[in-house]
Amino acid sequence: MNNGLKALLIAAGIIITCIVAGLAFQNTREGKAQASSAFAQFNTTMSEYQDLGKSMYDGLLVSGAEVRRLIENSITAKEYLQVKVITGDGTERGYVYEGFDEEKKRPGRASEVLPSNEKSSDGYINSRALFLGSIVKDNNGMIVRIVFQQQ
Numbered sequence: 001m002n003n004g005l006k007a008l009l010i011a012a013g014i015i016i017t018c019i020v021a022g023l024a025f026q027n028t029r030e031g032k033a034q035a036s037s038a039f040a041q042f043n044t045t046m047s048e049y050q051d052l053g054k055s056m057y058d059g060l061l062v063s064g065a066e067v068r069r070l071i072e073n074s075i076t077a078k079e080y081l082q083v084k085v086i087t088g089d090g091t092e093r094g095y096v097y098e099g100f101d102e103e104k105k106r107p108g109r110a111s112e113v114l115p116s117n118e119k120s121s122d123g124y125i126n127s128r129a130l131f132l133g134s135i136v137k138d139n140n141g142m143i144v145r146i147v148f149q150q151q
Contacts, residue, residue, distance in 0.1 A: 060133050063129070071085075080142075085115060086147065105137070133147070
């Protein structure tokens with residue numbers, strides 16, 4: 001009887017060990033899935049935070065001076081972004097990146113042309129005029145274009 005009791009205790013110990021190990025593996029899998037989900041949310045939040053400075057222009061009225069400052073800062077920072085300006089006379093001009101592929105939502109070739117300071121020029125942006133901003137995102141959710149239309 002003594003040997004039979006020892007065998008039952010050993011069998012019970014093995015069963016309990018298997019159950020605990022199984023629960024540990026299950027918890028590990030669930031934890032890994034939660035960690036992956038949290039990491040994805042973190043990446044989404046970080047990409048939104050990085051675009052915060054650009055996304056604020058969506059639906060915002062800004063002065064021509066602010067538009068000029070954004071263009072200059074974007075050129076200096078070499079941002080992957082086209083700034084399109086539509087002036088009161090209907091002239092449209094792309095800055096930082098000249099062209100824009102509407103279908104693929106991708107800026108064309110880089111340009112370091114600044115807005116003109118001459119009032120008679122096509123690229124003149126009146127510093128005191130108001131411009132309404134709107135943003136365009138690509139398929140990855142990145143802001144690739146900001147359009148300013150003079151009001």
